[in-house]
């Protein structure tokens with residue numbers, strides 16, 4: 128009798144902290160390849176979605192495209208008792224702002240907010256881009272279907288809204304269509320500033336830019352691997368004294384590969400490995416592709432965590448190209464090159480990451496570490512509202528992922544017996560009643 132009782136207790140304990148959440152598998156299954164296909168087709172059929180293109184026509188140009196995207200969000204909202212707040216957010220840019228703003232233009236983003244039940248001002252954001260381009264970045268009239276770049280990211284964002292709007296989450300989820308990407312990341316700049324001006328507490332931005340190509344320009348075909356780009360640390364370049372202080376801290380205590388965007392990248396990695404083990408998430412330790420840009424950067428510029436999710440193998444004959452045939456190669460970013468089973472998988476990666484983060488309590492803000500010239504590392508942190516307990520993570524200093532962890536319950540400090548501070552990196556996450564965890568926070572203070 129006594130034995131049975133002990134076994135049951137152990138089972139209960141593991142069910143509380145370690146079990147996966149069945150809801151997350153339902154979300155993966157609910158993402159529809161067919162709807163993604165329809166939406167990419169519709170977006171490509173607007174002819175061009177160039178930022179400077181026609182805004183009057185109902186069938187061609189970026190105006191028609193953004194009105195259609197807004198109507199989709201409005202329909203999704205109708206299906207969930209008006210659970211989305213749908214609106215345009217725009218900024219005006221004068222001709223000559225840079226070389227690619229060849230005329231005065233309103234850069235208009237489409238926003239849909241699914242308000243969190245417990246933390247309405249905490250936001251996890253998924254973004255895709257509305258705009259497209261051909262070979263000449265200022266050619267706003269030629270056909271520019273932008274099927275992969277970036278109708279896939281936009282369609283994925285709308286599809287995530289369809290699926291996640293059937294659930295309620297503690298934190299807010301934002302489905303965001305950004306414009307002006309190809310002209311110089313203007314939509315992201317405008318929206319990041321809007322979020323900052325409105326004091327948004329942003330958990331992170333998942334920027335999706337090209338999530339539908341599986342055949343690289345070199346012929347490699349891979350429908351399992353995808354990339355997660357993240358900058359190493361977020362820096363406020365305007366405060367020289369703070370920069371120097373942070374650089375000094377990194378030199379003696381570490382943290383050069385542990386910025387907030389990097390922790391978000393690790394969160395995507397772990398969530399994918401847990402729930403979609405068939406996929407190969409590949410973290411890339413840089414802001415973006417070499418010398419190239421994306422819409423997570425303007426958020427990083429304002430100190431927000433943000434990453435880029437995208438295919439592993441790019442095909443440059445199908446990006447930013449006039450539609451043409453040359454030496455037997457079909458150039459152009461057209462619908463038939465997009466692989467929808469893959470696009471569905473990457474959309475699911477976003478949806479489950481957002482569902483997990485929006486179900487989790489906030490992470491502690493103040494985390495201190497100690498144990499210098501001692502046998503055991505110590506951690507201290509502030510408790511947060513809504514956490515059932517906390518989990519300490521650690522890893523070898525050369526490892527990219529949080530390989531070791533220990534759930535320590537509802538306490539605000541803990542000593543890891545026999546784990547020497549010098550030999551590992553440490554972090555801490557909050558755990559909710561439902562088992563969902565916050566991102567890991569790297570220590571920002573020292574216990575003296």
Ligand SMILES: [Zn+2]
Pocket residue numbers: 276309447
């Ligand atoms: Zn592009």
